[in-house]
Structure formats: C-alpha cells, structure tokens
Amino acid sequence: MAQTITQKILSRAANRKFVDAGENVWLNVDILLTHDVCGPPTFDIFRQEFGPDAKVWDPEKVVVLPDHYIFTANEHAHRNIDLLREFAARQGLPNYYDVGTDRYKGVCHVALAEEGFNIPGTVLFGTDSHTCTSGAFGMFGTGIGNTDAAFILGTGKLWEKVPESMKFTFEGEMPEYLSAKDLILQILGDIGTDGATYRAMEFDGEAVYSLPVEERMTLTNMAIEAGGMNGIIAADAVTEAYVKAHSSKPYEIFHSDPDAPYHSIRRYNVKEMEPVVAQPHSPDNRATVRSVQGTKITKSYIGSCTGGKLTDFMLAAKILKGRQAAVPTNIVPATVKVARDLEIETYEGVTLKKIFEDAGCSIALPSCAACLGGPADTVGRSVDYDVVVSTTNRNFPGRMGSKKAGVYLASPLTAAASAVTGKLTDPRDFL
Amino acid sequence: METIIQGKAYVLGRNIDTDQIIPAEHLVYSLSDPEEVKLYGKYALSGVPPEQGGLPQGNIPFVNEGSFRSEFTIIVAGPNFGCGSSREHAPFSLQVAGAKAIIAESYARIFYRNCVDGGFVIPYETADTLTEAVRTGDELKIDIEANTVTNLTTGVTWQLNPLGDVFNIVRAGGIFAYARQENLMAGTEPHE
Numbered sequence: 001m002a003q004t005i006t007q008k009i010l011s012r013a014a015n016r017k018f019v020d021a022g023e024n025v026w027l028n029v030d031i032l033l034t035h036d037v038c039g040p041p042t043f044d045i046f047r048q049e050f051g052p053d054a055k056v057w058d059p060e061k062v063v064v065l066p067d068h069y070i071f072t073a074n075e076h077a078h079r080n081i082d083l084l085r086e087f088a089a090r091q092g093l094p095n096y097y098d099v100g101t102d103r104y105k106g107v108c109h110v111a112l113a114e115e116g117f118n119i120p121g122t123v124l125f126g127t128d129s130h131t132c133t134s135g136a137f138g139m140f141g142t143g144i145g146n147t148d149a150a151f152i153l154g155t156g157k158l159w160e161k162v163p164e165s166m167k168f169t170f171e172g173e174m175p176e177y178l179s180a181k182d183l184i185l186q187i188l189g190d191i192g193t194d195g196a197t198y199r200a201m202e203f204d205g206e207a208v209y210s211l212p213v214e215e216r217m218t219l220t221n222m223a224i225e226a227g228g229m230n231g232i233i234a235a236d237a238v239t240e241a242y243v244k245a246h247s248s249k250p251y252e253i254f255h256s257d258p259d260a261p262y263h264s265i266r267r268y269n270v271k272e273m274e275p276v277v278a279q280p281h282s283p284d285n286r287a288t289v290r291s292v293q294g295t296k297i298t299k300s301y302i303g304s305c306t307g308g309k310l311t312d313f314m315l316a317a318k319i320l321k322g323r324q325a326a327v328p329t330n331i332v333p334a335t336v337k338v339a340r341d342l343e344i345e346t347y348e349g350v351t352l353k354k355i356f357e358d359a360g361c362s363i364a365l366p367s368c369a370a371c372l373g374g375p376a377d378t379v380g381r382s383v384d385y386d387v388v389v390s391t392t393n394r395n396f397p398g399r400m401g402s403k404k405a406g407v408y409l410a411s412p413l414t415a416a417a418s419a420v421t422g423k424l425t426d427p428r429d430f431l
Numbered sequence: 432m433e434t435i436i437q438g439k440a441y442v443l444g445r446n447i448d449t450d451q452i453i454p455a456e457h458l459v460y461s462l463s464d465p466e467e468v469k470l471y472g473k474y475a476l477s478g479v480p481p482e483q484g485g486l487p488q489g490n491i492p493f494v495n496e497g498s499f500r501s502e503f504t505i506i507v508a509g510p511n512f513g514c515g516s517s518r519e520h521a522p523f524s525l526q527v528a529g530a531k532a533i534i535a536e537s538y539a540r541i542f543y544r545n546c547v548d549g550g551f552v553i554p555y556e557t558a559d560t561l562t563e564a565v566r567t568g569d570e571l572k573i574d575i576e577a578n579t580v581t582n583l584t585t586g587v588t589w590q591l592n593p594l595g596d597v598f599n600i601v602r603a604g605g606i607f608a609y610a611r612q613e614n615l616m617a618g619t620e621p622h623e
Contacts, residue, residue, distance in 0.1 A: 024596055026615075038518065041462040048463075049607050069459065076459030129517040129541055145519035145545035146462075151606055155616060159606075193446055194511035198540050227514060227539050282446060372455040372516070394515060396448040398478045399455075 002257035033126030045150035057156035065108035106335035106366030116247030138235030170207035180218035181411035189286025197227030280406035300419035303332025307391020326422035438504020445509030451478035472527035513542025550605030
C-alpha cells in the first residue's frame with residue numbers, strides 16, 4: 001500500500017509495515033522535548049503516576065531546554081528553572097541545558113537542530129506546540145501536553161492518530177523579496193487556522209528545496225497555526241549536510257510514494273506571490289503588504305523559533321544596513337549560537353550585530369521573550385495599544401502581552417522595512 | 432463517572448486560543464500546590480476580550496472579580512476551540528474554575544488530547560451551531576449515555592457527536608487510568 005512520508009515514519013515507530021490514516025497506533029518515541037513552562041508539571045505527573053523513585057525510560061532521549069521565561073525577575077519563573085535542574089540532576093539527564101551556565105542554549109526548537117537532535121526518520125514529541133518545527137528534517141515532530149509527556153517519560157510510548165496528509169508544492173525560483181514566512185502565511189490565509197487540524201502538512205517543490213534548512217523550519221514551524229499535527233519536508237542533500245555537521249547518529253530518509261493518498265494537494269508558483277502579513281488578531285487574516293502599506297506601527301520585533309534564526313537576521317540586515325529604525329526594534333536571537341553568529345556573519349563586509357546596532361535596534365538575550373508576552377518585565381512585551389510588526393508565529397488577542405495591542409505577523413524583510421519607515425512597508429521598496 | 436452534567440452555559444465565539452483560555456503570564460504557578468492551583472481558576476478565560484466573553488450579550492466574565500470559581504459548568508463555543516499552544520494549563524484551568532464539559536463545533540488537536548488524556552473536562556463536538564441557540568446563563572443538561580444536550584431554559588435537545596475511541600479514556604478518567612485498565616503499562620506500575 002502506498003504511504004506518505006508521515007505514514008512511513010509512523011509505521012517504523014509502530015513496528016509496522018503500514019499504518020492507515022485515521023487509525024490510532026502506539027509509537028515508540030525517539031526524543032521527548034520539554035522546557036521550563038511545561039517541564040515542572042510534567043515531572044510532577046510522572047512522579048505521581050510512576051512513583052517518587054521512578055526513573056525515566058531513557059535519560060539519553062529526554063531533552064530539557066529551558067527557554068520561555070529566562071531573563072525575568074519573576075520568582076515563580078525562577079522556581080520552575082530550579083525544578084528542572086533538580087529533576088535533571090536526580091534523573092542524571094545528560095541533555096539538560098541549564099540556565100546561567102555555558103550550556104544554556106535558548107529557544108528549544110532551534111537548539112534541537114543545532115545540538116543534533118533532529119534526525120531524519122525519527123519521532124519527536126515535545127511539550128510545545130511548535131515541536132512541529134523539526135519536521136523540516138524529514139522527521140515526525142508534534143506537540144503534546146504534560147500528561148502525555150509524563151506518560152512518555154515513564155513508558156517511552158504514546159498513542160497517536162495517524163494523520164491524513166495535505167501537500168503544498170511551491171514551484172519556481174524564490175524571488176529575493178520573499179521568504180519562507182510569506183509562503184506559510186499565504187497557506188494560512190488559504191486554509192485558515194483549522195484548515196489542517198489533525199493532518200500532516202507536507203511541503204515540497206523547487207522553491208522549498210532551494211531554501212536553507214533554517215528557512216524550511218519556518219514552514220514546518222507554523223503548521224500548528226493551521227491546526228496541523230505535523231509539518232514535514234523530506235530530507236535532501238542540504239538536510240543531510242546539516243545533520244552530518246551536527247550529529248553522528250544514524251538516520252533513515254523516507255519519501256512519500258508517488259501514488260500515496262492525500263487529503264488535498266495545493267500548488268503555488270512563488271514568482272506569482274507577494275510579501276504578505278497576517279493582520280490582527282489571527283494568523284490566517286492575510287493581506288498583501290501593499291494592501292495595508294502605510295499602517296502606522298509602534299514596534300518591530302524580530303525573534304522567536306519562527307523568525308529568530310540566523311537566516312532571518314541575514315534577511316533583516318539586507319534592509320537595515322545603512323538605515324535607521326524609526327520605531328523601537330527588538331532583535332531577539334533564538335539561541336546563544338545565533339547570537340554569536342550575529343557577531344561573526346557579515347553582510348557587505350559588516351557584521352550583522354554592527355548593522356543592527358547602527359540602525360538603533362536593541363539586541364536582547366536569546367529566549368522566547370515577548371513572542372508569547374511572558375512576565376511583565378519581558379523584553380519587547382507589547383503594552384497598551386501597541387501596533388507591532390513581528391516575525392513571530394501568533395497574533396491572537398494578548399499573545400505578545402497587551403490585550404489591546406495589535407500584531408502583524410510578517411517576514412523578516414517586511415519587519416525590517418517597516419521598522420525603517422515606522423509604517424507597514426513592502427520590502428520591495430528597499431530591494 | 433457521572434452520567435449527567437448539568438449547569439449554566441458560558442458561550443464563546445470561534446478560534447478561542449490557549450492564550451485567551453489562560454494567558455502565558457500565568458503559566459508560572461504550580462499545578463500541584465493547592466493554594467497556587469486556585470489561581471488557575473481565578474484567571475481561567477481571562478484573556479478573552481471582555482466584549483467577546485459571555486455571548487451573545489458579552490462583557491460577562493467567566494470568573495467574577497475576586498473569585499476563584501466560575502458559576503458556569505458547560506462552555507459552548509464555535510469551531511477550533513483551544514487552538515494555539517500546547518499548554519495543558521488551559522483545560523486544567525477550566526476544570527479548576529469548575530467547568531465539566533465543553534461543547535464546541537471543533538477542537539485543536541493538542542487541546543483535545545489534553546482534555547481527554549488528562550481527564551480535565553469532556554470535549555464534546557456537535558454538528559449544530561449551538562452558539563446561536565444557547566445564551567450565557569441558560570441551564571444545560573448533558574446526558575452522557577444518550578449523548579445529548581438539552582437546553583432546559585428553552586427545551587431544545589441536540590445530539591452530540593459520538594466520542595468514539597476516546598470515550599474509553601474519558602470513562603477511565605485519563606490516559607494513565609485507561610492504560611492501567613487495559614494493561615498497557617505492564618512493568619511500569621507505580622512504585623508503592
């Protein structure tokens with residue numbers, strides 16, 4: 001029977017030759033990811049259900065990356081880090097990345113890739129909805145809650161309903177004014193925030209395979225914004241090169257069969273596409289930047305698992321070099337590695353860090369920061385009637401802090417162009 | 432488990448995401464300390480813009496100022512309830528506030544799993560648009576065996592979609608209870 005890449009990976013994890021869309025199967029989990037918001041309650045449930053002296057099923061397969069509320073004076077947030085530290089020490093977890101040490105990494109979905117945990121063909125569950133990001137590596141990744149995560153901690157297994165797949169093919173050569181963010185916002189506008197609920201979103205086509213791995217991660221990252229269970233891109237030579245540079249683990253590459261069944265197939269030609277934003281207050285409220293051009297903004301924000309990778313800052317630097325930000329602009333590198341790269345990588349001979357500093361941007365320490373609002377003292381948190389243009393992933397009411405604020409989700413190019421003018425601006429005006 | 436859930440309805444619109452159910456700034460409280468747990472009840476649905484809470488009238492808070500519990504037992508909502516983040520704090524906060532069931536047109540996957548596997552609230556779906564036929568404050572009665580909901584205020588009864596496979600997990604009270612019952616956790620029993 002023909003299968004999609006997602007079915008094949010789930011078949012492998014279920015020790016089966018074939019799994020059908022719609023059936024519930026028990027999967028062997030390769031990696032469980034958690035962080036400072038959902039780790040402590042997960043560990044509580046684990047102790048409650050398996051006993052105070054219980055050991056996790058496989059310490060090597062548990063990855064704990066604190067990233068949400070790191071640089072805050074909030075005492076409850078500090079306590080959560082203490083709880084992670086204590087559990088990791090007691091369980092002897094080698095893959096705990098402690099805050100305040102040189103092991104600290106930053107945003108978990110980007111750090112997973114950098115630390116070599118994204119392995120083609122494997123199954124990852126994480127206590128964060130953006131765990132689907134890792135699907136850019138030809139693997140299955142999806143978000144779960146604390147109870148499910150505690151179940152995995154004790155057993156190494158979880159049930160999942162095999163998803164139907166939706167295919168999104170992007171043909172043509174990527175124009176310089178578009179980024180992966182425009183492609184996924186286009187899809188969201190087409191299918192809505194529940195357009196892929198309980199389904200896999202599979203991306204392919206010439207334009208997708210021309211993208212570096214980090215840009216592909218932007219596509220799979222926002223699968224959850226359409227309600228998708230997972231986003232996935234079959235591994236190619238670019239993926240293999242990245243994986244080999246970051247890990248020595250074996251991997252298996254799966255492809256969808258040519259006659260695999262799909263819920264639907266959508267084709268796009270990127271040459272016919274335009275820079276777009278998601279207007280307040282929903283990621284599917286798409287508009288071309290041109291159609292809302294001139295809307296005044298009070299803040300620009302470039303960061304998060306979606307838009308705080310090195311490739312995002314390379315795009316922003318193209319526009320910010322030699323120009324001034326007209327509104328407060330936050331640069332929030334996703335990880336310590338990305339922050340270091342800002343000091344090393346250059347555009348037209350100038351480091352990205354210098355470009356952003358010269359443009360008057362503030363560079364923050366790596367964490368999730370204001371993408372999800374966070375405690376009151378979080379860098380970049382929206383206040384009152386702020387109008388923010390942001391490279392993050394959600395703009396539901398109150399997401400970045402203030403319930404009264406409006407957030408326009410945009411590509412790093414659009415966020416940078418809008419920072420320069422203080423109004424929503426199509427990046428083609430500067431390119 | 433109980434066979435009847437009866438109480439006042441609280442009506443919401445579509446795409447109620449987890450940031451509206453429990454805003455991210457409140458995710459720092461303990462989920463096991465009884466005193467701190469009460470705060471999840473206090474802030475349940477506090478991220479919903481006031482005019483969109485307690486429809487059709489609006490501006491009806493789910494939990495009154497200064498209270499930790501809601502007077503509403505059954506939440507009625509449109510499609511895609513619980514979209515957004517994976518935070519289990521969301522269905523947990525609804526349970527702590529006193530909600531026992533949700534009747535929505537559809538759910539986001541992670542929220543739905545969390546409701547069922549954590550045994551917090553029962554996530555019912557219906558093909559009918561109940562948000563147009565139920566007003567906040569109406570008295571509703573869910574008959575779990577018959578799989579129906581009746582608006583006692585108006586006398587109208589609707590069929591709920593079958594819970595299917597997950598009914599066994601709901602009946603057991605969550606994934607752990609279910610897995611033990613089905614002997615799926617052999618060798619991983621709690622240490623006494």
